[in-house]
Amino acid sequence: MKTVTLAHGSGGQAMQQLIAQLFMHAFDNPWLATQEDQARLPLDVLTKSGDHLAFSTDSYVIDPLFFPGGDIGKLAICGTANDVSVSGAIPRWISCGFILEEGLDYGTLERVVTSMAKTARDAGIAVVTGDTKVVPRGAADKLFINTAGIGAVPHHLNWGANQVAPGDVILVSGTLGDHGATILNLRESLGLDGELRSDCAVLTPLIQAVTGLQGIKAMRDATRGGVNAVLHEYAAVSACGMEINEASLPLHPAVRGVCELLGLDALNFANEGKLVIVVARDKAEGVLAQLRAHPLGAEAAIIGEVVERKGVRVTGLYGVKRTLDLPHAEPLPRIC
Amino acid sequence: MKTVTLAHGSGGQAMQQLIAQLFMHAFDNPWLATQEDQARLPLDVLTKSGDHLAFSTDSYVIDPLFFPGGDIGKLAICGTANDVSVSGAIPRWISCGFILEEGLDYGTLERVVTSMAKTARDAGIAVVTGDTKVVPRGAADKLFINTAGIGAVPHHLNWGANQVAPGDVILVSGTLGDHGATILNLRESLGLDGELRSDCAVLTPLIQAVTGLQGIKAMRDATRGGVNAVLHEYAAVSACGMEINEASLPLHPAVRGVCELLGLDALNFANEGKLVIVVARDKAEGVLAQLRAHPLGAEAAIIGEVVERKGVRVTGLYGVKRTLDLPHAEPLPRIC
Incomplete structure (x- = not known):
C-alpha cells in the first residue's frame, strides 16, 4: 500500500x-x-x-x-x-x-x-x-x-449581530443537528445507519437568493455548538434576549431519536449547512418564502423572536419557558 | 497547572x-x-x-x-x-x-x-x-x-520565476542554514548551544527597500529544502540552469561546524529569514548594495548565475563543478 x-x-x-x-x-x-x-x-x-x-x-x-x-x-x-x-x-x-x-x-x-x-x-x-x-x-x-x-x-450589505433588535424574528434554514447526530451515531455505534446524514453543503446559492431582500439583520451558520451557540453570540453582541419555541424547531425523526436516546438537545448539535437568520418582523415571511423556494432551504422555519429581556430561553412543548444555557462543552470532540 | x-x-x-x-x-x-x-x-x-x-x-x-x-x-x-x-x-x-x-x-x-x-x-x-x-x-x-x-x-511589480533568463545573477540576503542548524542542534543534542540561532524574521522591510530598484526578476524566501530547493524551483519554471560557487556562500562558523560534523550541506538547510533573488546582471551590484544597507541584509552576497545549460550545479572550493541534486527528503521532519 x-x-x-x-x-x-x-x-x-x-x-x-x-x-x-x-x-x-x-x-x-x-x-x-x-x-x-x-x-x-x-x-x-x-x-x-x-x-x-x-x-x-x-x-x-x-x-x-x-x-x-x-x-x-x-x-x-x-x-x-x-x-x-x-x-x-x-x-x-x-x-x-x-x-x-x-x-x-x-x-x-x-x-x-x-x-x-x-x-x-x-x-x-x-x-x-x-x-x-x-x-x-x-x-x-x-x-x-x-x-x-x-x-x-457588496458595499450595500452590512449584516451583523450588532443590528439585531427586540421585535426581530429568528429563522433557521432547515432541520437542525443532522451533522452532529450523524457523527455521534458513527462514533458511539448507535446503529441508526441509513437514517442519518450530514447536512454538509455550501450555502452560497441559498444566501445569494435572499441578498436582494430587505429586512435581514444578521446571518450566521450554526456549526460547532449548534443553534444554541449562535443564539448566545447574537444575544451577547446585541445585548438583547432570544426566545425560541421548541415546537417550531425542524428536526429529522432520526435526530429526534438520537436526542431522546442520549438525553441531548439538538439545539447544541453541530450543523454544516444551516443558517440562523435574524429578520425585521415585517419582512420575515418574505425571507422565509424565499428560503423555502430554494432546495437548500426547503424546511426553513421561524423559530422565535428577539426580546428586550436578556438571556436565551426556549418555550417547551408544554408551554413552559426555560433558560437555555450555553453548555461548557459540546457532546463530543472532533465534530468538524 | x-x-x-x-x-x-x-x-x-x-x-x-x-x-x-x-x-x-x-x-x-x-x-x-x-x-x-x-x-x-x-x-x-x-x-x-x-x-x-x-x-x-x-x-x-x-x-x-x-x-x-x-x-x-x-x-x-x-x-x-x-x-x-x-x-x-x-x-x-x-x-x-x-x-x-x-x-x-x-x-x-x-x-x-x-x-x-x-x-x-x-x-x-x-x-x-x-x-x-x-x-x-x-x-x-x-x-x-x-x-x-x-x-x-502593486500593479507595476511582476516578479516571478518565469522572468529568469541566462546571464542573470543569483543573490542571497544573508547567511544560510541558521534555522535548520539550530533545530538540528536542539533535536540531536549536538551541544552547540549559544552559537546557533534561528534567523526567523519578517522580511517585508528588507524587500520593500528594493522594490523601487530595476532589474529584479524573481524573489523567494528559502525555507524547507533550503536554497537548493529554491534553485530547483527557479530552474524548473525558467527552463534554465543555476550555477553557484561554494566559496561565495555566507555561512556562520557554527553552521559550517554542524555541516562538517554530520556530513550535511547547508544549502539544504531551512532558513526562516533569507531571500534568494535573481537580478539582471547589470543591476546586481545596485541591488546587493541596497540589501547590505539594511540590517536584515547586511551579509547579502552574490552566489552564482543563471546559465543556459539545465540543471543546478555548484563549483566547490577546489574549483570542481558538481551537480546539486534535490534530495528526496530534508535532514529532519518538523523543521517549521
Whole structure:
C-alpha cells in the first residue's frame, strides 16, 4: 500500500511530486499553476470600490474522515465557504493547508483531495494556494486540513449581530443537528445507519437568493455548538434576549431519536449547512418564502423572536419557558 | 497547572472564554473585535485599481515549540508574511487556526500567542480572523498553527520565476542554514548551544527597500529544502540552469561546524529569514548594495548565475563543478 512518508513534507523531490501529481492536478486553476509562493489574484474582477473583503479560516479535525453526506475534504470547503458567505459575500478563493500523519494511506489522501476539489469546483471556488506538512507517526491523527477563504462583501450589505433588535424574528434554514447526530451515531455505534446524514453543503446559492431582500439583520451558520451557540453570540453582541419555541424547531425523526436516546438537545448539535437568520418582523415571511423556494432551504422555519429581556430561553412543548444555557462543552470532540 | 481541555475547542462557554481572555486580548484590532464569522476588510485602503491580491498559507508543526531566535508563534507570522512579501506585497492581514492537544499547558499557549501577537504588531500585520480546535490527548503533538496572509501587489511589480533568463545573477540576503542548524542542534543534542540561532524574521522591510530598484526578476524566501530547493524551483519554471560557487556562500562558523560534523550541506538547510533573488546582471551590484544597507541584509552576497545549460550545479572550493541534486527528503521532519 502506498502511504504518505515524511519525505512528502520535506521540501525535497517527494514533496514536489505530491504537489504535481495530486494537488496541482485536483485543484487545477491558473493562479495555482504559477507555482509562486503566493497566489496573485485579480482583485478588479472581484470587487467594486467600497466593497469589503470577507476573510475567514477554519481547521478541520473531524473523526472519522468519511461519513454519510460528506468527508473532511468536502467539509473543509463547505465550512469556510459558509463562514465567508454569511456576510453576503460570494467565496471565490480558498487556501488549503494539510497536516498529514506519516503512514497515512495515500488512497485516503487522494479521496479527500478529490472530494475537496469537486466541492470547490461545484461552488465556483478556486483553491489557489496551499501547504503540506507531514509529521511523524503518532504526532497527528491521520489528516487535518485548514482552509482560509476570501470573497467580496457588496458595499450595500452590512449584516451583523450588532443590528439585531427586540421585535426581530429568528429563522433557521432547515432541520437542525443532522451533522452532529450523524457523527455521534458513527462514533458511539448507535446503529441508526441509513437514517442519518450530514447536512454538509455550501450555502452560497441559498444566501445569494435572499441578498436582494430587505429586512435581514444578521446571518450566521450554526456549526460547532449548534443553534444554541449562535443564539448566545447574537444575544451577547446585541445585548438583547432570544426566545425560541421548541415546537417550531425542524428536526429529522432520526435526530429526534438520537436526542431522546442520549438525553441531548439538538439545539447544541453541530450543523454544516444551516443558517440562523435574524429578520425585521415585517419582512420575515418574505425571507422565509424565499428560503423555502430554494432546495437548500426547503424546511426553513421561524423559530422565535428577539426580546428586550436578556438571556436565551426556549418555550417547551408544554408551554413552559426555560433558560437555555450555553453548555461548557459540546457532546463530543472532533465534530468538524 | 491550568491546561487546555477539550471544552476549549467545543463551541461552548469554555471556548468563548479562551477567545475573549486570550486571543481577542492578544490580537486586539477592530476587524477581530466585531466577532463575526469572517473579518470584513476595507479593500480601498489596501489596493489601487490593477493591483493584485497576494494570498498565501502555511501550517507550522515545528518541534520543539521554543528555540533560540524564535518559537512556533513568531514563526507562524514570519513564514506566511514572507511568502506574501516576496511578491512585493506588504502583508497586512493574517488568519490564524490553532490545533491544540488536550492537556497542553495553558501557559505554553499564552507564550506562543503573545509572541505571535508581538511579531505581527511589530510588522504592522493584524490577525483578523481565527479558529481553535482541540483534539484528544495523543491525536496531535502539543500545538499546530496555520496562518494565511493577504497583501496587495502593486500593479507595476511582476516578479516571478518565469522572468529568469541566462546571464542573470543569483543573490542571497544573508547567511544560510541558521534555522535548520539550530533545530538540528536542539533535536540531536549536538551541544552547540549559544552559537546557533534561528534567523526567523519578517522580511517585508528588507524587500520593500528594493522594490523601487530595476532589474529584479524573481524573489523567494528559502525555507524547507533550503536554497537548493529554491534553485530547483527557479530552474524548473525558467527552463534554465543555476550555477553557484561554494566559496561565495555566507555561512556562520557554527553552521559550517554542524555541516562538517554530520556530513550535511547547508544549502539544504531551512532558513526562516533569507531571500534568494535573481537580478539582471547589470543591476546586481545596485541591488546587493541596497540589501547590505539594511540590517536584515547586511551579509547579502552574490552566489552564482543563471546559465543556459539545465540543471543546478555548484563549483566547490577546489574549483570542481558538481551537480546539486534535490534530495528526496530534508535532514529532519518538523523543521517549521
